[in-house]
Structure formats: structure tokens, C-alpha cells
Amino acid sequence: MTIIIANTAAEPIYEQIARQIKDMILRGEMKEGALLPSIRSLAKELQVSVITTKRAYEELEKEGFLETVGGKGTFVAGQSLELLRERKLALVEEKLAGVVAECRLLGITEAEAIRILQLLFREDE
Amino acid sequence: MDYCLEITGLTKRFKGFSLQDVSFSLERGYIMGFIGPNGAGKSTTIKLIMNLLRKDGGTIKIFGCDHVAAEREVKEKIGFVYDENHFYEELTLEEMKRIIAPFYYSWEEETYRRYLKFFRLTAGQKIKDLSKGMKMKYSLAIALSHQADLIIMDEPTSGLDPIVRSELLDILYRIIQDENKAVLFSTHLTSDLDKVADYITFLNEGRIVFSQPKEDILTDYTIVKGGGDTLGTAVRENSVGIRENQFGFEALVRNAAGLRQAYGNKLVYAKPTLEEIMLYTVRRNGNVHADL
Amino acid sequence: MFTLIYKELLIQKRSLRFNLGYAVFLFIIFGLTGGPFADMAYIMGSVAVAFMFIQTGCAYDDKNKSEVIINSLPLARRDVVRAKYWGTLLYSAGMLAGMAILGYVLLHFPVFKLHAIQVRDVIVALSVISLLAALYYPFFFKLGYIRSKALTMAVFYLFFFGPSFGLSYAATHPDHPIVSSIFTHLARTPQWLVSLAAVAAALAVMLISQAISERIYRQREF
Numbered sequence: 001m002t003i004i005i006a007n008t009a010a011e012p013i014y015e016q017i018a019r020q021i022k023d024m025i026l027r028g029e030m031k032e033g034a035l036l037p038s039i040r041s042l043a044k045e046l047q048v049s050v051i052t053t054k055r056a057y058e059e060l061e062k063e064g065f066l067e068t069v070g071g072k073g074t075f076v077a078g079q080s081l082e083l084l085r086e087r088k089l090a091l092v093e094e095k096l097a098g099v100v101a102e103c104r105l106l107g108i109t110e111a112e113a114i115r116i117l118q119l120l121f122r123e124d125e
Numbered sequence: 126m127d128y129c130l131e132i133t134g135l136t137k138r139f140k141g142f143s144l145q146d147v148s149f150s151l152e153r154g155y156i157m158g159f160i161g162p163n164g165a166g167k168s169t170t171i172k173l174i175m176n177l178l179r180k181d182g183g184t185i186k187i188f189g190c191d192h193v194a195a196e197r198e199v200k201e202k203i204g205f206v207y208d209e210n211h212f213y214e215e216l217t218l219e220e221m222k223r224i225i226a227p228f229y230y231s232w233e234e235e236t237y238r239r240y241l242k243f244f245r246l247t248a249g250q251k252i253k254d255l256s257k258g259m260k261m262k263y264s265l266a267i268a269l270s271h272q273a274d275l276i277i278m279d280e281p282t283s284g285l286d287p288i289v290r291s292e293l294l295d296i297l298y299r300i301i302q303d304e305n306k307a308v309l310f311s312t313h314l315t316s317d318l319d320k321v322a323d324y325i326t327f328l329n330e331g332r333i334v335f336s337q338p339k340e341d342i343l344t345d346y347t348i349v350k351g352g353g354d355t356l357g358t359a360v361r362e363n364s365v366g367i368r369e370n371q372f373g374f375e376a377l378v379r380n381a382a383g384l385r386q387a388y389g390n391k392l393v394y395a396k397p398t399l400e401e402i403m404l405y406t407v408r409r410n411g412n413v414h415a416d417l
Numbered sequence: 418m419f420t421l422i423y424k425e426l427l428i429q430k431r432s433l434r435f436n437l438g439y440a441v442f443l444f445i446i447f448g449l450t451g452g453p454f455a456d457m458a459y460i461m462g463s464v465a466v467a468f469m470f471i472q473t474g475c476a477y478d479d480k481n482k483s484e485v486i487i488n489s490l491p492l493a494r495r496d497v498v499r500a501k502y503w504g505t506l507l508y509s510a511g512m513l514a515g516m517a518i519l520g521y522v523l524l525h526f527p528v529f530k531l532h533a534i535q536v537r538d539v540i541v542a543l544s545v546i547s548l549l550a551a552l553y554y555p556f557f558f559k560l561g562y563i564r565s566k567a568l569t570m571a572v573f574y575l576f577f578f579g580p581s582f583g584l585s586y587a588a589t590h591p592d593h594p595i596v597s598s599i600f601t602h603l604a605r606t607p608q609w610l611v612s613l614a615a616v617a618a619a620l621a622v623m624l625i626s627q628a629i630s631e632r633i634y635r636q637r638e639f
Contacts, residue, residue, distance in 0.1 A: 044298040200491035
């Protein structure tokens with residue numbers, strides 16, 4: 001499990017942690033039922049406040065990615081395949097929305113953008 | 126809410142200085158950084174907690190008990206590390222321990238020896254032969270060897286090099302793994318707390334400026350920099366303090382969102398350090414090229 | 418409280434040797450001089466040593482500012498006070514025992530005009546020391562070592578020379594009303610009663626002083 005914090009970034013630290021854990025879950029790097037480190041040991045390892053790690057876990061629990069079993073710890077929540085796929089799509093959609101906004105700003109047309117997208121997909125093949 | 130420490134309306138008057146209406150609380154399982162410039166009243170507050178000074182007003186509760194009415198019971202559970210660790214210089218570590226340990230009901234000799242070993246101290250050393258850092262570690266070894274749930278540290282790192290300071294922070298992280306313990310850490314070297322603290326209480330001229338979770342503070346405040354043309358009422362109204370120089374200005378502001386909307390990219394935004402928050406709050410404004 | 422008495426003795430570990438040496442020295446000098454000094458050797462020796470003990474103990478506390486640590490421990494301030502008083506007495510008793518042994522040894526050398534230790538010596542010594550402690554400690558607890566230093570000297574001379582001067586004055590002025598009334602009373606009361614009264618009085622004064630010190634120390638700020 002890799003989590004890296006940028007102390008001076010504008011994004012609040014708890015968000016950075018939550019985002020990185022969420023990404024790992026969505027990419028399948030963390031499986032359903034996997035045990036996460038306790039908020040205290042995570043705080044110690046990352047050298048941040050325990051309130052921060054607590055908040056990160058709470059955010060993810062609210063979104064349904066994690067669940068805490070009293071006395072046992074925090075685990076990656078069971079995801080139905082549907083839900084997982086939905087979430088992945090939502091993530092990509094979010095990123096693409098950013099790209100679209102950028103295109104508008106720079107004056108790139110839809111056709112040009114689609115061409116770039118196709119080229120990028122073909123690159124790896 | 127399980128509080129280790131609850132201070133309400135604490136007041137103490139001296140000839141040239143007074144502590145006024147100081148209130149803050151610390152829950153179990155957290156580290157609170159107690160910051161402020163020299164002379165703000167941090168040591169005074171700690172001495173009042175330990176009843177080394179007698180308060181003029183207010184209440185102090187430790188683990189729910191009044192700190193004077195239940196003084197002995199309360200002190201059993203407090204581990205203290207002071208700035209000047211006033212041990213008897215002529216004694217050895219072992220002899221000093223033989224004086225202190227019997228007073229603690231829950232003294233754990235095993236734990237004490239483990240800490241001595243970890244800190245690379247030997248029982249036969251004379252206290253006067255210890256460096257400042259070693260004295261602090263010795264003090265800490267004792268503080269952690271009697272099942273204390275509240276660790277109070279008064280400027281433990283002043284005069285110590287960054288290596289020792291970093292070692293101390295690691296130890297604090299270890300301590301706080303036990304969610305029953307709490308640490309109150311007073312210092313004017315805020316860089317120590319930028320990472321490890323959960324809560325920050327800022328004391329200035331005998332009054333509390335704020336007492337909040339550290340993350341909230343660091344997101345509430347923003348350092349904003351810009352050219353002279355952007356230094357308008359919007360910035361001034363929202364600033365805690367402004368530093369102007371020939372090439373522009375730097376300010377500590379509270380409502381950065383409003384400024385982002387108004388000025389966008391014309392201003393540079395940065396996350397403040399606790400030190401900057403302290404500096405701006407205490408100094409308010411400062412002109413670099415002011416005539417001396 | 419016993420840990421605190423232990424602390425009193427521990428911090429003066431090094432001075433202990435010096436004190437012992439000083440006591441022996443005094444003892445020998447007085448023994449050689451003879452006369453009233455030899456007579457009072459046990460008393461003056463132990464009073465001098467007790468005085469040094471009180472002084473050094475308080476000096477160490479002050480110099481190290483250790484009272485900050487001590488009073489942060491879970492203990493009662495009154496125990497800190499009591500340890501000083503009773504520690505002093507305990508130490509003095511120990512010194513007297515040592516002097517008694519030394520006295521017996523020196524008896525074999527007629528050059529020393531000392532006598533074997535007597536009950537009178539012990540009683541007077543401990544009473545004088547109790548009064549010494551009773552007078553000094555409240556000031557120490559209130560003002561600290563440095564500020565009570567001036568007083569210290571005055572007190573010492575009073576107690577060191579006081580008894581001898583008092584007695585010689587009484588001997589040379591038997592007609593003084595106070596002196597004569599004291600003498601008549603003494604003549605009428607049996608020895609043991611006088612001793613008992615002296616001890617009781619000294620102890621009472623010490624206990625009163627202790628109570629005062631306890632109250633002073635409770636309010637003390639560091």
C-alpha cells in the first residue's frame with residue numbers, strides 16, 4: 001500500500017490520503033475485505049495527526065468504500081461489481097470533465113479532442 | 126468525551142503580567158501543541174496545572190478530578206518533562222530514581238530500564254555529566270515509567286539539536302499509539318508540531334488566541350502574496366497581519382476563498398506553517414524597509 | 418516521608434565525610450583544650466555538625482532548584498517539611514552515636530580530657546538542635562536558602578555560644594532576680610524532671626515550628 005503526502009499542497013492532507021486509498025480500491029490494488037492499518041499507526045507512519053487519518057477513513061466510510069468493525073479494525077467494504085464499475089466510470093468522467101473544461105479554455109474543438117483521445121488509446125496497443 | 130485535562134477561566138496575576146481567562150481541553154488519545162512566544166504564559170499555565178503556582182481563579186480538572194483537591198492522585202497519572210530539568214547534579218541517575226520512584230504507586234522498573242537502554246543512558250552516570258538532550262531523555266524515561274496517562278512537557282526541545290528533536294517526536298508518536306494517553310507539549314519551536322500535533326492551543330500575552338484541531342487551523346489560514354496593486358481593502362480586511370516590502374506584500378489571511386474569487390491568479394496562495402501563524406498574530410504588521 | 422529523609426542524606430553524601438571529619442576535628446581540639454570546652458564537646462560538636470547539615474541540605478535544594486521536581490511528584494508538601502526536621506534529628510542522633518564511640522576510644526588517651534558520653538549530653542544536644550531547626554527552617558521554607566543566609570549566621574552563633582555564655586553569666590551574676598529564681602527552681606526540682614521538661618519544651622517548640630513551616634510551605638510558589 002503506497003500513500004504519499006505533499007505537506008505543502010493546497011489539498012488538505014486527509015483528502016490526499018482518502019483519494020489515494022480510493023484510487024487503490026478502484027484500481028483493484030486493494031481487495032474487498034482487506035484490512036487497513038489503524039488510524040494511529042497510519043498517522044505514525046505518515047507523520048500526520050491522528051485526527052487527519054481518522055477523517056480520511058470517515059470520509060471513505062461515508063462514501064461506502066470502507067467499513068469499520070468495532071474492535072477488529074477497518075476493512076475495504078464489499079463492493080458489488082455493478083457499484084464498482086459505476087464508481088470507476090464516475091472517476092473517469094470526473095477526469096474527462098476536467099479535460100473538457102481545459103479544451104474550452106484553450107479553444108480546442110470536440111473533434112480535435114476525440115482525435116487525441118483515440119491516438120492515446122492506440123499508443124499502448 | 127473523555128478528557129485528560131479541562132481548564133476553564135484560569136487566571137493568575139503577577140506584577141507585570143497576567144494570565145487571563147485561559148480555557149482549553151485535551152481529550153485522551155491526542156497530542157496538543159501549546160504554542161506562543163516567550164513570555165506568553167505557557168510555563169505559567171503548566172506550573173498552575175501542577176500546582177507549583179497557585180491560581181487566582183478558574184478551574185483545572187485532570188481526569189475529571191480537581192487538580193488541587195485530588196492533587197496526589199492526579200500527579201500519580203501525570204508524567205512531566207520540564208525545560209530545565211532540575212535534578213540533583215551530584216547524584217547518579219540510579220540515585221535520583223531511588224528518590225523519585227517510591228512516590229509512584231505504579232512505578233514500573235522494567236519499563237524504566239528499557240527506556241534507559243533505548244536512550245543509551247547508564248544508571249551509574251552522574252547527572253551533571255549529562256548533556257541537555259540526555260537530561261531531557263532521562264526526564265522522559267522517568268515520566269513514562271509510572272503508567273502516566275497525561276504527559277506534560279514544558280519546552281522540552283529548546284536548546285536541542287534537530288536530531289534529538291526528531292527523536293522526541295518519534296517517541297511521542299509511539300506514546301500516542303496507546304489511545305488512553307494524551308500529551309501536552311508546550312514550545313515556541315513550532316516546527317516540531319507542524320506534523321505531530323492533533324490540536325494546537327495558541328497563547329499570547331496571557332490570553333488564548335485559539336484552541337483547535339491543527340488541520341483546521343492550517344486550512345483556515347492562508348499565506349497570500351501579491352504585488353502592491355492587489356493590496357486593497359479585500360486583503361486588508363481579511364488579514365491577520367501584512368508585511369510589505371519594495372516588491373510586493375505577504376499577508377496571513379483568514380478568508381482565502383473570497384480573495385481567490387476576487388483576484389484569482391494575481392495572488393499566490395500558500396499553506397501557512399504554525400510559525401507564520403504565530404509570527405503574524407503576534408507582530409501584526411511589519412515593514413521590511415522601515416527605518417530603524 | 419522516609420524517602421525524603423533518604424534524599425536529605427543522599428544529596429549530602431559527600432558532605433557527610435567532611436562533616437564527620439570536622440566533628441572528629443572539633444572533638445579532638447576541644448578534648449585537648451580541656452575545661453568547659455571539653456565538657457561541652459559532645460554538645461558543641463553535634464550542634465556544629467547539625468548546623469552544617471541543615472545548611473548544606475538547604476543549599477543543595479536551592480542550588481539545583483530541585484524543589485520544582487519534588488513538588489511535581491505525588492507527595493504532600495507537609496512531608497517535605499517533616500523530612501527536613503526529623504532528618505536533622507536523625508542525623509544528629511547518628512552523629513552523637515558516632516561521637517560516643519569516639520569518646521570511648523579517646524578515653525584511653527589521658528591527653529584528652531573528655532568524659533564518656535552522658536545522658537545529659539544527649540538531651541542538651543538534641544534539645545539545642547531541635548531549637549536550632551525550629552528557628553531556622555520556617556525562614557528557609559518562606560524565603561529560600563539565599564535570602565535566609567544572613568539570619569543563618571546570627572542563629573548559629575546564638576546557639577553555638579549561647580549555652581556557654583548563658584551559663585557563665587548565670588554563674589557570675591547569681592543575684593540577678595531571673596537567675597536566682599531559675600536557680601531556686603532548679604535546686605528544688607529533681608534532675609530527671611528538669612531534663613524531661615527541657616526535652617518536652619524543645620520538642621514542643623520544634624513541633625510548633627514544624628506546623629508553621631507546613632503552613633508556609635503549602636502556600637509557597639515556584
